[in-house]
Amino acid sequence: MKLLEDKIRADGKVYDGDILKVDSFVNHQIDVPLMNELAKEFYHRFVDSGVNKILTIEASGIGIACLTAQYFTAPVVFAKKSRSANLAPDVYTAKVISYTHGNTNNILVSKDYLGANDRVLIIDDFLATGEALFGLCDLVAQAGATLCGAGILIEKAYQAGGKAARERGIRVESLARVASMSQKDGITFVEE
Amino acid sequence: MKLLEDKIRADGKVYDGDILKVDSFVNHQIDVPLMNELAKEFYHRFVDSGVNKILTIEASGIGIACLTAQYFTAPVVFAKKSRSANLAPDVYTAKVISYTHGNTNNILVSKDYLGANDRVLIIDDFLATGEALFGLCDLVAQAGATLCGAGILIEKAYQAGGKAARERGIRVESLARVASMSQKDGITFVEE
Numbered sequence: 294m295k296l297l298e299d300k301i302r303a304d305g306k307v308y309d310g311d312i313l314k315v316d317s318f319v320n321h322q323i324d325v326p327l328m329n330e331l332a333k334e335f336y337h338r339f340v341d342s343g344v345n346k347i348l349t350i351e352a353s354g355i356g357i358a359c360l361t362a363q364y365f366t367a368p369v370v371f372a373k374k375s376r377s378a379n380l381a382p383d384v385y386t387a388k389v390i391s392y393t394h395g396n397t398n399n400i401l402v403s404k405d406y407l408g409a410n411d412r413v414l415i416i417d418d419f420l421a422t423g424e425a426l427f428g429l430c431d432l433v434a435q436a437g438a439t440l441c442g443a444g445i446l447i448e449k450a451y452q453a454g455g456k457a458a459r460e461r462g463i464r465v466e467s468l469a470r471v472a473s474m475s476q477k478d479g480i481t482f483v484e485e
Numbered sequence: 486m487k488l489l490e491d492k493i494r495a496d497g498k499v500y501d502g503d504i505l506k507v508d509s510f511v512n513h514q515i516d517v518p519l520m521n522e523l524a525k526e527f528y529h530r531f532v533d534s535g536v537n538k539i540l541t542i543e544a545s546g547i548g549i550a551c552l553t554a555q556y557f558t559a560p561v562v563f564a565k566k567s568r569s570a571n572l573a574p575d576v577y578t579a580k581v582i583s584y585t586h587g588n589t590n591n592i593l594v595s596k597d598y599l600g601a602n603d604r605v606l607i608i609d610d611f612l613a614t615g616e617a618l619f620g621l622c623d624l625v626a627q628a629g630a631t632l633c634g635a636g637i638l639i640e641k642a643y644q645a646g647g648k649a650a651r652e653r654g655i656r657v658e659s660l661a662r663v664a665s666m667s668q669k670d671g672i673t674f675v676e677e
């Protein structure tokens with residue numbers, strides 16, 4: 294989506310260690326008018342999927358998830374992160390490695406808020422290795438819910454997550470797909 | 486605000502240790518259509534304050550902050566929590582004790598995203614002791630920004646935070662003010 298690609302080119306910053314910093318409009322400051330346009334785009338792409346619940350993961354997915362959910366008139370459920378394994382009987386859990394932060398989190402969702410009648414759209418800010426996405430898909434499967442797909446703001450298309458997800462049959466809609474990035478040559482996007 | 490009070494009466498759960506659990510519509514699952522009505526109410530109350538930035542704190546404030554921000558056509562900045570003191574020169578920090586979680590967090594905001602030209606509306610889900618609110622106000626002061634006020638979903642009016650904030654001259658608008666709560670007698674609200 295050109296709107297997001299242009300914003301990433303203008304304000305995204307590339308750092309060593311494969312880091313694309315979008316703190317000024319996604320992860321710390323949130324450009325809400327922009328996000329609202331992206332939320333409408335997610336709605337447009339998944340309008341025929343019967344979505345009745347949006348699933349995301351704290352913290353930076355929550356904003357775009359809520360803005361998207363208002364167009365579906367659906368609730369958001371956000372998976373919580375816990376550094377300790379939570380073996381409570383009333384939660385679904387999955388393990389998610391964060392390569393960015395160099396740690397492993399258990400993500401969890403209460404069984405009260407995800408169930409067999411839910412048709413779930415996963416929304417998240419980034420897709421790279423797919424760790425977070427597959428963790429969320431695991432929670433959806435545990436709940437016996439139906440996965441409609443995943444709406445992602447920024448996919449690092451040169452990493453394995455997006456390809457692996459699509460090969461599993463997951464419908465992934467990424468609004469910007471980074472083909473390559475470097476401090477020297479800047480950012481290029483996959484031409485769709 | 487009757488809409489929120491009714492929802493708290495219907496779906497809020499009171500637990501030992503002064504806990505009001507609103508996980509089904511605020512803190513874990515987010516009732517976005519409801520939150521959108523509450524967001525409009527915040528807009529209505531602060532429309533004449535010249536707000537150009539919404540400040541909140543991760544994670545559960547982000548949803549309502551983004552929904553509110555769209556009416557102001559303003560960005561959201563969310564303060565991040567860190568268990569370790571962050572002495573980086575490029576952030577404003579404040580110390581916040583969480584009585585709910587029994588720990589102390591440093592909250593931080595990048596100096597890039599809060600400054601002297603900002604007219605800030607703080608949005609948060611709960612106000613009880615005022616720890617989080619005063620931490621956020623501290624960040625606003627450090628940035629030399631102007632504080633327009635605070636929009637709170639649920640204030641525990643029998644705790645000290647709301648009174649202390651108003652005595653400091655902070656305009657606090659709470660959409661539901663809990664006067665008392667117990668498992669036996671239920672929840673009562675301050676009559677406005």
